[in-house]
Amino acid sequence: MPSNPMGEPSWRIGPKLAGLFLVLVATLCWSAPRTPLDVNEVLERLVVKAADPSTALLRGYQKAVGNAPADVRAVGDLARLYFDLAGESGDPRYVGYAEALINRYPAALPAELLFVRGLLRQYRHAFAEAQQDFAAVLASKPDFLEAQGWRGAIFLVQADYANAKLACDALGAAGAPTLQAGCLGLTLAYTGQLAPAYRELERGLALAGNPSNRLWLLTRLAEVAAWQGRVALAEKHYRSALSLGISDAYLLAAWSDFLLDQRRPLEVIRDLTGREASDPLLLRLALAHQQTASSKAPVLEKMLEERFAATRLRGDTTHRAEEARYTLMLRRNVNSALVLAQANFEVQREPRDARIVLEAALAAGDPAAAKKVQSWLQSSGFHGAPLSQQMQALEALPKGKP
């Protein structure tokens, strides 16, 4: 074996080969149906532990519904518990359980259940139907603050800032200043008023005592700071949020994106290893391994491919933003990525959704492909790093597809 000047065995230069080997092993392990030999072989470890306090609560609620299937309170409590479990664990099965539960309700849905149905519908990106439910709730109960809050959140995602502002104001009028500050801060940020947005979110943070509310506001403050180009300040907010010690997947995803933008993949690998269960976090972990050119990158890429294939099979499109990023950055299939990013932008219009369209259009050298993002930037007034720079780079390209 010829040795190189560093004295390392020459096979060390082949991390890609090692990765391919791992992929092969993983593929082989993707077994066909088999008959286990040992009756004690553990096939599945359940996520819901019998000893968890939430399990006792769940059992109690399930029993209550069993005893009184038409009791609004019992059905509402169980459906909301399912929804909360979906949010905490990220497991969409709970959303299906809650929907089935509400579908089984034997009478016309009262406001409380309509509200939960709205929550479930927005979870799977059926925004129009969700808004119908929230509107119906508010029509019968105008002081239903939560419905108002969610309405605002959906308006923001759909880039309807006038209606989002109305929802924020309604929250303020109803005496929910923290909620109003969060709502207003985001509306201001998405319409390009970054400095007032930052102040509004800071005001909300000063009012918030609850750690999970602080975590959310700190995360949003960090995002606004990053758009302003104040990298050190953004990092300070992210670190404050992380130091709260709450496991929050949204925070981890935003923090990882921040680090990836700073080309600091090792910290992403440190923070996300062990979090592969979640597709969005797995994506960021794979991107970090790609930045380090590590042999794990192809293995994670293969895992993502399988996950996206599984959701595609059932016609699920809620992960299109992630899939677009995966297709562009990891698969390097520019045209497919562009189609996915554009389709996602039809449904969700937040800065991160715009960014992936811009990146795919830049990779394709096709300014026309980002027309909708361009008009969103113009109409909303949003600006921020790195979107504004990407848009400029795209506009500098010669018109028309090469």
Add this chain to the structure above:
Amino acid sequence: MSRQFEFLTRFAMALACMVLPLSSAMAHKSSDSYLTVRASGDQVNVQWDIALRDIQFAIGLDDNGDDQITWGELQRRQSELQAWAASRLSVQRGGRCTLKEQALQVDEHTDGSYAVLALSGSCPRSQGPLTIQYSLLFDLDAQHRGLLKLDLDGLVHSSVLGPQNSVMQFSDNASLGAQFLRYLQEGMWHIWIGFDHILFLLALLLPAVLVRQGAGLRGAASFRQAGLGVLWVVTAFTLAHSITLSLAALELISLPSRAVESAIAASVVLAAANNLHPVVQARWAMAFFFGLIHGFGFASVLAELGLPAGSLALSLVSFNLGVELGQLAIVAVFLPLAFVLRHTPFYQLGVLRAGSLAALVVALVWFVERAFDLSVFWWA
């Protein structure tokens, strides 16, 4: 005060969930089952992968409450599981098909372990549309989907079964075009992998680019002359095997397959021998005579594929057409090459004589194997 915090938490979660339905523990996705149905005539086989988590939620599996599901626990619930699943699936072809439970196995998918149920049975009719009625878990999980892969007499369908479309009907002859293409492909494929047919055809074609001159051979004077020789042979062979293929496929004549296969091997031996020691000058006549036998060979392949009763003629014609297309492809490669090389000693000695000798030896081995039911070569 605390109510307001709760609102803000939910508001925050709203934004987070809409963008990233995120997880904190293990691989998460909505519930799917994988339903593979193979229906051929009145026989139906089902493989059904159902997530252990879903079975746990519906009927419970973790008997000892240790948050783990073992193979033993799954086996103990086998009959309950099968009864539960069977009550939520019905396959119909001219009425409900009986489905009997076979082995229980396990498999892994992206989100964990699955029980693999095997079911098989028969339907009242062997043709006509097939209906699948599916209602697994819909009462408990509104987002559950059944991912169906159906092979209906060779036509493959994929569908997603959900609460809004829990009954689906699949037509066995909706796509005559697809059926035509399938049999066309089978016909082409068969001639390509049927070395005995190719060898017979080549043995008859090899001398076509040459003409007799005294005791020896020389290259044909024109491409037309060579082409005509090929045309006669190919036409006669095609005509003959089309006749017997049709007669056999329509079950008007049937011959024992061992006799047919042996005779096919013998036809190659004779065609090759005729190149070494010419006895029959009219090779088209040989092509016709032995073509009749090769037609029976094609028919046995077609019988294995199964002819759909509703479109028998179509399948027969397209299979035959596939065979002709495959044959034409061979001729299209052979003729120009042979014509270019026809004057060379390489062709006249190396290809014609040595090639015929080799074909003769191989075909002789085939003949012995087939006629006396022996296995001379492990690969043959």
